[in-house]
Structure formats: structure tokens, C-alpha cells
Amino acid sequence: MSLELKAITKRFGPSEVLRGIDLALVPGSVTAFMGANGAGKSTLVRIIAGVHTATAGSMRLDGRTFAPTSPSDALRAGVVVVHQIINENVVLTMDVLENLMIDRLCAGGAPFFRRAAHRDAAQAMLDRIGLDVSLTAELGDLPPADRQMVAIARALAHDPKLLILDEPTSALSDTEAERLFTVIEGLRDQGVPILYISHRMGDIRRLADRIVTLRDGRITGDFVVPLDYDAAVRAMLGMALDDAAHARVPAGDPVLRIEGLPVLRGTAPLNLTLHEGEVTAIVGLVGAGKTELAETLYGQRRATGGRLTLDGAPYAPVHPSDAVGRGVFMAAEDRSGGSIVPDFDLSRNVTLPFLGAFSGLGLVRRGRERARAAEAIEGLGIVAQGPDDPIAALSGGNQQKVVLARWLTAPCRLLMLDEPFQGVDIAARRDIGHALRATAGGRATLILCADLDEALEVADRIIVLSHGAVVGEHSIGDLSRAAIVQQMSSAA
Numbered sequence: 001m002s003l004e005l006k007a008i009t010k011r012f013g014p015s016e017v018l019r020g021i022d023l024a025l026v027p028g029s030v031t032a033f034m035g036a037n038g039a040g041k042s043t044l045v046r047i048i049a050g051v052h053t054a055t056a057g058s059m060r061l062d063g064r065t066f067a068p069t070s071p072s073d074a075l076r077a078g079v080v081v082v083h084q085i086i087n088e089n090v091v092l093t094m095d096v097l098e099n100l101m102i103d104r105l106c107a108g109g110a111p112f113f114r115r116a117a118h119r120d121a122a123q124a125m126l127d128r129i130g131l132d133v134s135l136t137a138e139l140g141d142l143p144p145a146d147r148q149m150v151a152i153a154r155a156l157a158h159d160p161k162l163l164i165l166d167e168p169t170s171a172l173s174d175t176e177a178e179r180l181f182t183v184i185e186g187l188r189d190q191g192v193p194i195l196y197i198s199h200r201m202g203d204i205r206r207l208a209d210r211i212v213t214l215r216d217g218r219i220t221g222d223f224v225v226p227l228d229y230d231a232a233v234r235a236m237l238g239m240a241l242d243d244a245a246h247a248r249v250p251a252g253d254p255v256l257r258i259e260g261l262p263v264l265r266g267t268a269p270l271n272l273t274l275h276e277g278e279v280t281a282i283v284g285l286v287g288a289g290k291t292e293l294a295e296t297l298y299g300q301r302r303a304t305g306g307r308l309t310l311d312g313a314p315y316a317p318v319h320p321s322d323a324v325g326r327g328v329f330m331a332a333e334d335r336s337g338g339s340i341v342p343d344f345d346l347s348r349n350v351t352l353p354f355l356g357a358f359s360g361l362g363l364v365r366r367g368r369e370r371a372r373a374a375e376a377i378e379g380l381g382i383v384a385q386g387p388d389d390p391i392a393a394l395s396g397g398n399q400q401k402v403v404l405a406r407w408l409t410a411p412c413r414l415l416m417l418d419e420p421f422q423g424v425d426i427a428a429r430r431d432i433g434h435a436l437r438a439t440a441g442g443r444a445t446l447i448l449c450a451d452l453d454e455a456l457e458v459a460d461r462i463i464v465l466s467h468g469a470v471v472g473e474h475s476i477g478d479l480s481r482a483a484i485v486q487q488m489s490s491a492a
């Protein structure tokens with residue numbers, strides 16, 4: 001199958017998001033679609049998927065006019081899309097089986113309650129991508145990586161004639177991503193055109209036969225093998241990426257001491273000290289215990305042994321409010337799962353946990369909120385019309401920057417960021433890295449990352465976790481990437 005787009009434009013009110021897109025996707029090739037946050041990538045995908053209608057322009061599928069008016073229209077034509085926001089693909093309050101079979105329900109197939117009849121088909125979908133989860137687990141209880149894999153399994157079951165993946169690996173570890181890549185390559189070899197959106201250069205190097213770049217709603221580059229990645233990044237950003245080495249702040253006094261903490265059941269206890277001014281990244285595959293460690297430090301999970309000391313005093317939080325009371329903050333991993341409040345505008349999403357601090361009469365409070373949001377827009381380069389924008393109108397990466405802005409400006413003793421770079425473009429990652437370090441004095445910062453490149457981008461120190469234990473510690477000036485990768489998978 002082939003897809004041809006001609007002069008596609010899209011306006012949302014006064015803003016022109018796509019400005020005349022011409023693009024052809026041909027069989028048997030993986031096209032990486034690169035663009036900074038807010039460039040218009042997801043908007044184009046939504047037009048192809050029948051979610052939005054183009055303001056002008058036309059599409060042809062295998063030479064025939066293609067103008068889907070709904071996602072099911074597009075799906076019937078064989079256009080399968082895995083959207084960036086997981087909740088657009090799956091239902092968190094349903095179990096895995098129901099999520100995998102939901103399309104058959106909608107198509108009016110066998111009665112939905114005849115679960116047994118669907119079990120084999122659903123299991124085959126999971127096996128195809130090597131996902132080992134229970135069919136009866138409620139999706140909302142699974143970690144984001146598993147949710148994402150379920151969404152992908154469901155999409156692939158549609159037998160795509162054209163496959164579009166929007167940031168499919170942002171929640172995945174290297175191992176899961178590799179499984180996905182193998183499936184994608186299989187489809188490519190069967191002649192399926194694939195459009196692959198990612199901010200991860202590692203994915204693009206691994207998969208792409210072609211790179212198309214988008215900037216401010218216009219195509220600015222089209223590269224084929226041998227791919228010039230640096231030129232693609234320049235075309236995407238309109239400038240070279242700033243490669244200046246980070247100024248590292250020397251670590252100050254200890255803030256948190258972790259002694260003999262069992263992170264996972266039956267694993268060796270963990271010892272680690274986090275210092276003021278230092279940005280420590282914990283890397284590890286899914287299941288290494290990163291989230292469990294963070295949840296224990298944040299009072300969401302009881303420590304079953306060991307000792308925590310915060311600023312020289314015992315620290316044993318049993319609830320996040322204990323943690324916050326002692327100045328320990330955490331920005332959780334899943335933006336669509338609660339860290340963004342869709343009904344609030346941009347400014348209120350920035351100031352959300354601190355509403356009490358913005359007291360005063362309504363107008364005064366609102367003015368302070370807007371001022372804080374305006375600072376965030378400026379400081380982190382958030383692409384938005386202004387502080388009053390509905391948060392849902394921001395692109396995915398810009399929503400993530402809003403979550404980060406909320407925490408970076410809040411004074412605290414320990415700031416934990418779980419997967420802070422999901423969906424954030426490479427230039428923005430640098431901006432966030434600068435903002436993180438610029439604000440790092442006076443607190444310890446702990447980042448949990450599945451992607452090593454992201455960790456290397458911002459951290460002063462890398463801790464490698466495997467099966468709940470520290471298996472490697474590297475200072476940024478003196479590390480071997482290969483050694484870290486080896487340690488990450490050592491006990492897997």
C-alpha cells in the first residue's frame with residue numbers, strides 16, 4: 001500500500017499548525033518522522049487516522065482518494081495507528097483481555113461476555129510481541145510499559161496495511177523496544193509502509209530507512225540511506241544542537257542516606273547516598289526496581305527493612321503527605337494517568353500542588369498563577385499561545401514540560417522525577433537539563449530513566465540498578481556506556 005499527502009494544511013482557530021504538507025509513504029520502508037515538540041507531527045497523524053479533518057489538501061491511498069471521517073473509517077482502509085497518549089489506545093478500567101478484544105466488540109462479533117472464545121486470540125496477540133501479562137489484569141494496575149505493549153499488540157492485530165507509531169517506545173525499556181522493532185521489521189519486509197515518530201535517536205538509528213523532518217508545520221528535510229543524522233537534527237531544529245558540555249556542580253552535603261533497604265522481595269539490600277546539588281540518575285530495565293525504590297522514598301510503599309535518614313534525622317514516610325512534609329517531592333511517570341489535569345488550563349497545571357501558596361483574592365491569585373506559568377513557558381520553551389491555553393491543546397512533549405515546570409521551581413530537599421523525558425524532543429531535553437541543573441542547588445535530585453541516553457544527558461552520576469540492587473555506579477566524567485549497558489542487563 002502507498003499513501004500520498006498533497007498540500008495538507010490544518011488550522012486550530014487562528015493558529016496554522018500544518019502548512020502544506022506533501023509526503024509519500026511507499027511500501028517496505030520505515031520513515032522516521034522527526035520534529036520538535038509542537039511541530040505538528042501528531043496533528044498530521046490524527047488527520048491520516050481520521051481523528052481530525054484537514055483544513056485543506058488531499059490524501060490518496062493506493063492512488064484512490066482517502067478522506068477518513070472517523071478512526072474506524074481509516075482502520076477499515078488498513079491504516080493502523082498507535083497514538084502517543086496511551087489512553088487514546090486503551091481503556092484503563094478494563095482488563096487486558098477486554099482491551100485486546102474491544103474492537104471485536106465494537107464490530108459486533110461474538111458476544112463480549114464469551115471471554116473464553118477470545119482468550120486464545122488474545123494470548124496470540126500478546127505472544128506476537130512477547131508480552132507476559134495476565135489476561136485478567138486490569139490495565140490501570142499495570143506499569144506504563146505493559147500498557148503500551150498491550151496498545152501495540154491490539155494495533156498489530158488489525159493486520160495493518162499502513163502502520164503509524166507515535167512515540168511507541170517512550171515508556172519501554174530497551175528489551176521491550178527491541179521486541180517491537182523486530183515486529184516492525186517483519187511488517188516492513190512484508191511491504192507495509194511504516195511512519196515512525198520518535199524523539200529517541202537510538203530508535204531512529206536502529207530502524208529508519210528514511211528520515212523526514214517537520215518544523216513549524218512544514219517539511220524541512222527528506223533523507224534516505226546513507227542517513228545523515230546530524231543533518232536531520234539540524235533540519236528539524238533549524239539549527240545545530242548545542243553540544244556544550246554541562247557544567248557539573250560539585251556534590252554538597254548528604255541529603256538522604258539509604259542503608260540496607262530491601263527494594264524488591266528477596267534481593268540484596270540497597271545502600272545509596274544522595275547529595276545536595278547533585279543530579280543522580282538511576283537506570284535499569286523494567287523490573288529492576290526503580291519505581292519501587294522511588295515509591296518507598298515517597299511513602300507510597302512501606303520499607304520492609306533498612307534505614308533512611310533525611311537531613312540527619314530518621315525518615316520513615318508511610319504516606320506521600322509525610323514525604324511532602326519533609327520536602328521530598330515526586331513527579332510521577334505517567335502524564336496521562338494523573339499528573340496532568342485535563343480540565344485545568346496551562347497555568348493551573350503548573351501551580352497545581354501549590355494552590356495554597358497562591359492565596360489571595362481570586363484576581364490576585366490568578367495573576368500570580370499566570371505569572372508563574374509565563375515564566376515556565378519562557379524558561380522551558382513551552383510552545384503555547386499563553387498561560388490560559390487549555391492543557392489539552394498542547395502537544396504531548398509540551399504537556400510533559402508543564403509537569404516538569406511545576407516541580408523544578410518548587411523548593412524542596414529531594415526531587416524525584418520518574419521518566420521525566422517521555423515525549424520530550426532532543427533540544428527540549430537539553431533545555432530541561434539546563435533548567436534542572438540551574439535549580440539543583442539546595443536539593444538532591446533523583447531521576448529514574450529507562451533510556452540511558454536520557455540519563456547521560458542530565459545526570460552527574462549514574463547508578464545502575466538490577467533486580468533491586470546497585471550493580472554499577474559511574475560519575476559522568478568517567479564512564480563507559482558499554483559497561484553500563486552490560487550492567488543493566490547483567491542479571492536480567
Ligand SMILES: Nc1ncnc2c1ncn2[C@@H]1O[C@H](COP(=O)(O)OP(=O)(O)OP(=O)(O)O)[C@@H](O)[C@H]1O
Nearest residue numbers: 012017037038039040041042043393394395396397
Ligand atoms: N485540539 C487542538 N486545539 C488547538 N491547538 C492544538 C490542538 N491540537 C494541537 N494543537 C497545537 O498544534 C501544535 C502541534 O501539536 P502536535 O501535537 O501536532 O505536535 P507534535 O509535533 O506532535 O509535538 P510532540 O512532539 O510534543 O508530540 C501545537 O502547538 C499544539 O498546541
